[in-house]
Amino acid sequence: MSQYKGYVSKIETFATADGPGVRTVVFLSGCTLRCVYCHNPDMWEDTAGQAYTLDELMDKLVRMKPYFKNGGGVSFCGGEPLFQSKFLLECLKACHAQGIHTVLDTAGVGQVSMFDEILKYTDLVILDIKGIDEIDYEVMTQVRPSTTPQFIEALKRTDTKVWLRHVIVPEMNDSIEHVIKLANIINTIPNVEKVELLGYHTLGQTKYSTIRIRDPLEGVKALDKDVLKMLQDTLNQTLDELAQTPH
Numbered sequence: 001m002s003q004y005k006g007y008v009s010k011i012e013t014f015a016t017a018d019g020p021g022v023r024t025v026v027f028l029s030g031c032t033l034r035c036v037y038c039h040n041p042d043m044w045e046d047t048a049g050q051a052y053t054l055d056e057l058m059d060k061l062v063r064m065k066p067y068f069k070n071g072g073g074v075s076f077c078g079g080e081p082l083f084q085s086k087f088l089l090e091c092l093k094a095c096h097a098q099g100i101h102t103v104l105d106t107a108g109v110g111q112v113s114m115f116d117e118i119l120k121y122t123d124l125v126i127l128d129i130k131g132i133d134e135i136d137y138e139v140m141t142q143v144r145p146s147t148t149p150q151f152i153e154a155l156k157r158t159d160t161k162v163w164l165r166h167v168i169v170p171e172m173n174d175s176i177e178h179v180i181k182l183a184n185i186i187n188t189i190p191n192v193e194k195v196e197l198l199g200y201h202t203l204g205q206t207k208y209s210t211i212r213i214r215d216p217l218e219g220v221k222a223l224d225k226d227v228l229k230m231l232q233d234t235l236n237q238t239l240d241e242l243a244q245t246p247h
Contacts, residue, residue, distance in 0.1 A: 006087030008057065009042070009049035009079060013064060019103035019124055019163075021072025024064045026057070026091070028076060030083035033109060034142040035130065036216040037167050037200050043079040054087070058094050065100065073101025073123070082110025082118070082151075089114060092121035107141075108151030115154035125155065126163045127189075132181045136173065142216075156190055163194040168231060170200065170223050179231050183238035195239065197232045199223030 007029035015025045030046035042048060061074050074095050081088050081104060088104075095102050104118070105126040119125070130148070131137030138144040155162060164186055168174050179197070186195060201222045
């Protein structure tokens with residue numbers, strides 16, 4: 001195996017929210033986005049965390065195989081895992097060689113030329129859609145342009161299963177109009193098995209003070225659960241209607 005090193009912010013075991021079954025989650029360091037609602041700003045730097053060779057990381061992951069119940073496996077997130085595309089690809093290939101189910105939790109931001117190869121070894125993509133258009137994307141991520149459209153095009157060339165997520169922030173994108181536009185985008189993405197709206201929460205606020213960076217949403221309260229449910233219901237209904245509309 002290669003001795004090329006990647007940087008891992010942390011590794012979580014026995015996780016159940018990052019794909020099917022019981023999983024080990026590898027948080028790869030580095031991200032070019034500065035999402036206003038980010039709850040992992042400590043993972044932005046490319047060398048945050050611990051350096052691992054592929055051998056060292058796989059040794060940990062293979063030891064967890066007996067616990068990967070109910071379709072479980074390894075999920076790679078971040079940061080933005082595509083930031084370390086070369087190391088990510090090596091990890092995905094090694095997991096497949098070991099018969100380990102792989103999940104890529106991503107915003108689709110990375111080296112475009114590697115998207116197709118990475119998806120060959122990805123069993124499930126959890127795609128975080130940051131915005132419904134370029135303006136909305138820039139407001140939410142404080143960055144432009146994005147490679148997300150190219151990543152979605154790469155998804156269209158594969159049979160990779162997709163779960164979609166989208167964060168709702170009070171007074172920024174918490175409208176029915178917004179989720180209807182979102183539904184129209186989702187309707188163009190193939191192999192979508194699940195769509196989930198996530199309400200903004202304040203759990204990451206303490207991290208900003210720890211690393212001495214101003215929280216962009218300082219003072220903003222967590223999204224009301226009833227509002228989130230109403231928007232999720234609206235999104236689901238709109239997607240059902242679009243699915244029944246002849247193309």
